[in-house]
Amino acid sequence: MMDLAPWIVWFRRDLRLSDNPALAAAVRSRAPILATFIAAPKDDDLWFPGDRSQSWLRVSLDALAKSLHERGSRLIIRVGAAHTCLAKLAAETGASTVVWNSLCEPNQRTEEARVVATLGIVGVAGCSYDSDVLRNPGTVLTNSGGSYSVFTPYYRAFLRLPPLADPLPAPRSLRPLARWPDAADGKTIVGPCAQQPILSDWEPGEVGGIKRVRRFKAGPISNYDDARDRPGNDGISRLSPHLHFGEISSRQLWQALQDVPASGSYLRQLVWRDFARHILFHKPSLPERPMRKPFSQFPWQPNASQMQAWKQGQTGYPLVDAGMRELLATGFMHNRVRMVVASFLVKHLLQPWQAGARWFWEQLYDADLANNTLGWQWVTGCGPDAAPYFRIFNPVLQGEKFDADGAYVHTWVPELGQVPARWLHQPWNAPMKPKDYPGPIVDHAAARTRALAAYATIRD
DNA sequence: TGAAATGTTGGGGCG
DNA sequence: ACGCCCCAACATTTC
Numbered sequence: 132m133m134d135l136a137p138w139i140v141w142f143r144r145d146l147r148l149s150d151n152p153a154l155a156a157a158v159r160s161r162a163p164i165l166a167t168f169i170a171a172p173k174d175d176d177l178w179f180p181g182d183r184s185q186s187w188l189r190v191s192l193d194a195l196a197k198s199l200h201e202r203g204s205r206l207i208i209r210v211g212a213a214h215t216c217l218a219k220l221a222a223e224t225g226a227s228t229v230v231w232n233s234l235c236e237p238n239q240r241t242e243e244a245r246v247v248a249t250l251g252i253v254g255v256a257g258c259s260y261d262s263d264v265l266r267n268p269g270t271v272l273t274n275s276g277g278s279y280s281v282f283t284p285y286y287r288a289f290l291r292l293p294p295l296a297d298p299l300p301a302p303r304s305l306r307p308l309a310r311w312p313d314a315a316d317g318k319t320i321v322g323p324c325a326q327q328p329i330l331s332d333w334e335p336g337e338v339g340g341i342k343r344v345r346r347f348k349a350g351p352i353s354n355y356d357d358a359r360d361r362p363g364n365d366g367i368s369r370l371s372p373h374l375h376f377g378e379i380s381s382r383q384l385w386q387a388l389q390d391v392p393a394s395g396s397y398l399r400q401l402v403w404r405d406f407a408r409h410i411l412f413h414k415p416s417l418p419e420r421p422m423r424k425p426f427s428q429f430p431w432q433p434n435a436s437q438m439q440a441w442k443q444g445q446t447g448y449p450l451v452d453a454g455m456r457e458l459l460a461t462g463f464m465h466n467r468v469r470m471v472v473a474s475f476l477v478k479h480l481l482q483p484w485q486a487g488a489r490w491f492w493e494q495l496y497d498a499d500l501a502n503n504t505l506g507w508q509w510v511t512g513c514g515p516d517a518a519p520y521f522r523i524f525n526p527v528l529q530g531e532k533f534d535a536d537g538a539y540v541h542t543w544v545p546e547l548g549q550v551p552a553r554w555l556h557q558p559w560n561a562p563m564k565p566k567d568y569p570g571p572i573v574d575h576a577a578a579r580t581r582a583l584a585a586y587a588t589i590r591d
Numbered sequence: 592t593g594a595a596a597t598g599t600t601g602g603g604g605c606g
Numbered sequence: 607a608c609g610c611c612c613c614a615a616c617a618t619t620t621c
Contacts, residue, residue: 509592518593521594522621523594523621525595
């Protein structure tokens with residue numbers, strides 16, 4: 132028993148100790164455990180995480196290292212390609228086995244395949260587990276065995292399946308290695324640009340995630356269905372970055388909210404998260420290419436200055452600008468507003484959805500390839516189960532409907548402080564035009580007509 | 592997880 | 607009392 136060869140637990144975006152199947156398997160083996168995180172070099176990965184995401188990661192790794200330390204263990208951070216680093220670590224420590232939890236993104240799956248191949252060559256066992264989704268792609272299938280491409284039938288099939296297993300508890304202690312290998316630390320892996328501090332209302336890491344769940348469960352969830360659409364109220368969970376990095380698992384969240392009254396519409400959102408992963412799993416080209424063929428012929432009108440106005444929150448539409456400024460300032464944006472700003476970029480400004488997806492990717496703490504891709508394709512109308520292209524948000528009406536008291540716009544667009552409530556979402560019609568605030572970058576009615584005409588060119 | 596245009600209805604003002 | 611018009615309110619269709 133004493134001379135069992137170590138197991139390596141390869142942490143990726145499952146930065147938690149509880150409900151972590153790979154870690155639990157290693158604990159069950161009774162072998163000494165080497166926990167490692169491997170930071171990939173940037174190389175030419177099209178979807179290398181942005182600075183915001185990397186900043187979060189750095190803090191989250193510190194948190195993970197701390198919890199491992201509290202259990203008598205360590206986090207060994209290495210920089211390089213996963214397959215080489217893991218093979219090297221195994222050689223240094225005499226490890227017999229590497230375990231990890233799978234991810235759905237194309238580049239992650241490629242990486243996993245390389246790891247499997249390399250470990251095979253060096254004679255180390257490799258074993259992967261599932262914990263990123265509630266139900267794996269391939270387990271939610273139509274009666275004829277196909278995969279769903281529309282959400283509602285997917286959701287119904289999802290609910291018909293047997294209940295989910297209970298989450299796994301966190302191990303109390305972890306058997307240490309006799310001698311620890313060298314390691315980099317969290318700061319060195321993410322590069323200087325990701326050193327910006329995380330705003331104080333966020334706490335990356337498992338503990339922070341659990342606190343967030345508790346707060347959500349104690350308050351907003353009871354009114355979620357209604358409150359989630361009003362960006363001026365704090366009626367949302369703000370769990371997305373924690374979920375992205377796996378600081379809590381979606382299964383833990385699902386189980387924690389199972390018996391909470393009125394949690395249904397939130398749980399449905401969790402299934403959307405699964406659905407996005409399921410779609411990406413079956414169609415790995417989706418981050419770059421529209422799912423609906425005709426959209427590759429869409430007459431986009433790329434324009435750097437319009438992109439710039441959108442990114443900086445200078446479009447002259449208060450709700451759009453508030454959202455874009457919230458993103459720039461905080462690395463987060465309320466989901467209702469994400470839909471509005473995305474629709475505005477794609478439809479009012481005719482900028483390609485990929486450009487918007489890229490900006491979100493760079494700026495969001497919760498940037499997640501599956502969710503981001505599905506969201507943008509959905510808004511554009513080119514994705515699976517897509518909103519029809521002609522469904523064009525009117526940013527004025529959306530503002531008046533969901534930010535009626537102007538709380539959100541006032542927070543992010545201070546120039547509009549003196550505009551009477553009646554005109555807040557259409558300040559160009561106000562008796563006194565606000566100073567220092569741009570006029571509308573496009574006329575809504577004209578832009579709508581133009582968007583519909585552009586759409587007509589690709590219709591059959 | 593729209594909005595605008597168009598159609599229909601019904602109550603009230605008014606000649 | 608009656609018909610006519612107006613238009614708000616709601617429903618339907620269209621993009």
